[in-house]
Amino acid sequence: MxxxxxxxxxxxxxxxxxxxxxxxxxxxxxxxxxxxxxxxxxxxxxxxxxxxxxxxxxxxxxxxxxxxxxxxxxxxxxxxxxxxxxxxxxxxxxxxxxxxxxxxxxxxxxxxxxxxxxxxxxxxxxxxxxxxxxxxxxxxxxxxxxxxxxxxxxxxxxxxxxxxxLRNIRNTLIRKYLMEVLQVPDYKADMCTAFAQGNLGRAIMLANSEHFNEIREEAVQLLKYIHEMEISEIAQAVSRITTYKLEITDYLDIIMIWYRDVLLYKATKEVDKVIFKEQISYIKEQAKKSSYEGIETILKALDTAKARLRANVNFDLVMELLCLTIKEN
The missing domain is CATH 3.40.50.300 (P-loop containing nucleotide triphosphate hydrolases)
Incomplete structure (x- = not known):
């Protein structure tokens, strides 16, 4: 203990x-x-x-x-x-x-x-x-x-x-713990710290989770190509998301971090603070195409989706509406 x-x-x-x-x-x-x-x-x-x-x-x-x-x-x-x-x-x-x-x-x-x-x-x-x-x-x-x-x-x-x-813990403390105690590589520590949002237990769980990498990859593939997708393809994507129904908070947080990166790059043109560094070409492209208002609309839609899912609104409907909002903005 x-x-x-x-x-x-x-x-x-x-x-x-x-x-x-x-x-x-x-x-x-x-x-x-x-x-x-x-x-x-x-x-x-x-x-x-x-x-x-x-x-x-x-x-x-x-x-x-x-x-x-x-x-x-x-x-x-x-x-x-x-x-x-x-x-x-x-x-x-x-x-x-x-x-x-x-x-x-x-x-x-x-x-x-x-x-x-x-x-x-x-x-x-x-x-x-x-x-x-x-x-x-x-x-x-x-x-x-x-x-x-x-x-x-x-x-x-x-x-x-x-x-x-119990309040959120500073990111610097979480990152230090992951790297020094759990021996997590720096790039992975950055990712887990960003997603944990001040919660050490969650950061540790993410660092040790193979499933999290799957969820992240699925979300990234959606975000890279959603603007070119037809409605039928979005429906298929939502069907795949159902696999991660129990980890939907993680899935939505991944989308939130992605658009935080888009917003950050759009405002500063700095790559250092971007979490999805390996996807920087897509982040740059979306930052160029998206307006500040559009990104804000997406971030609000994410909060709305979380609230609706907590209220047990139909899962597929909530996710389809969210995906359409992302596509339109």
């Missing part, structure tokens, strides 16, 4: 956690809010380990019995709330794993830490069941609610928790 020194970014949150532990001002409940891959689980695990470390310092020692138990996932006082249904944390999950156990004192440490991952999946009944404990928690209990969407939690839960927002 390591220590807080191994965490890339999030220095303000780490400082806050360490200060709370050092001064004995640990709250009963925290919400760690950040997108997938932002580092919520790592921070929560390190927080829990620190609270239960036998050395009593501001970060885990990694050598005591408690730290070794936590690292192996067998600490009796660190409880990860699980759920059988993939998309829901039910009221029964909360009652049996929290309500029925919360009054049992810690087995060996000063704290009993409950970690609820994907807390936004709790049903309203589950949240209300948790709220009863949050209103009058035992002294030794600490709740860590990990979520990608704190707004999905009841206002009454939000008001009883300390909010820790």
């Amino acid at each position: 390591g220590s807080f020194k191994d965490v890339v970014g999030h220095k303000d949150i780490i400082k806050y956690i360490q200060s709370a532990v050092e001064h004995g001002q640990v709250g009963h409940a925290y919400i760690m809010n950040g997108e997938r891959g932002a580092g919520k689980k790592m921070l929560a695990s390190l927080f829990a380990m620190t609270l239960l470390c036998e050395k009593g310092g501001s970060e885990p020692c990694n050598t005591c019995h408690s730290c070794r138990q936590a690292e192996s996932g067998n600490h009796p006082d660190i409880l990860w709330v699980t759920h059988e249904k993939p998309g829901t944390i039910s009221v029964d999950d909360i009652r049996t794993q929290v309500g029925d156990t919360v009054m049992i004192k810690p087995y060996q440490g000063p704290y009993k830490v409950y970690i609820i991952d994907h807390a936004e999946l709790m049903t309203q009944q589950a949240q209300n069941a948790l709220l009863k404990t949050l209103e009058e928690p035992p002294e030794y209990v600490v709740f860590l609610l990990l979520t990608e969407n704190a707004e999905a939690l009841l206002p009454t839960i939000n008001s009883r928790c300390v909010m820790l927002k």
Whole structure:
């Protein structure tokens, strides 16, 4: 598991956690809010380990019995709330794993830490069941609610928790990590950093993903030739895109980075900051043919497509409209 020194970014949150532990001002409940891959689980695990470390310092020692138990996932006082249904944390999950156990004192440490991952999946009944404990928690209990969407939690839960927002990490830190720790070549590190948009977990996933290269290649082929395509060819392209339905965010982000490159080159004529350097001849050509307004229209259409897909609008229809907008602009 390591220590807080191994965490890339999030220095303000780490400082806050360490200060709370050092001064004995640990709250009963925290919400760690950040997108997938932002580092919520790592921070929560390190927080829990620190609270239960036998050395009593501001970060885990990694050598005591408690730290070794936590690292192996067998600490009796660190409880990860699980759920059988993939998309829901039910009221029964909360009652049996929290309500029925919360009054049992810690087995060996000063704290009993409950970690609820994907807390936004709790049903309203589950949240209300948790709220009863949050209103009058035992002294030794600490709740860590990990979520990608704190707004999905009841206002009454939000008001009883300390909010820790995981913000985007600087690109320079992500690139450095990819190159120095993962030994990723510089050109690939540039690409993964650009697509990760401040999310280290996503950058690591992309660097290790063969599938990502396929998606990127498919998107690039579409973008290079879309302006010459007939409507029937666009329909065929959309049919191929369906293969990447589960990774559609990555696919759309690739298109966004492409047009960011087009816009950047059009405005500055600088090649150094272009991500798709190997496609520079196509980037230059599109920058010459596209207007600033046209590029802006495409970028707005990408945001609209993402919102529609989140709202479960028909996939093929959304992608066809997007492709037509790109072709026309």
